């Protein structure tokens with residue numbers, strides 16, 4: 001499959017790795033929108049949050065456990081934001097499920 005994040009998870013395209021285990025890969029966003037901006041992805045391809053099912057949802061819980069750990073390790077003690085854009089209308093540019101973990105600055109709400 002011609003998927004950028006599948007290739008990054010497989011090490012076929014270089015990235016700045018933050019964390020990796022059997023199910024999850026985390027790496028720095030190439031165009032950071034905050035002082036800390038990490039992407040967390042399942043290694044197995046899921047297209048978007050709209051494609052989470054009872055069969056594949058366990059990895060999502062795992063991603064959130066990893067995100068909480070990384071937030072501590074990266075010093076985001078004041079808080080952070082986790083975002084997943086789903087579909088073109090929400091600005092999803094890479095069609096492989098990913099969670100943006102961002103911190104190190106204040107955020108406004110609602111997000112644009």
Ligand code: AMP
Nearest residue numbers: 015028029030031032085091092093094
């Ligand atoms: P989204 O727009 O929510 O689909 O998020 C995709 C994110 O992937 C954007 O924040 C991009 O900056 C980021 N991105 C695109 N290509 C790469 C890459 N090769 N390495 C790291 N991050 C990337």
Ligand code: ZN
Nearest residue numbers: 003006045096
């Ligand atoms: Zn993929």
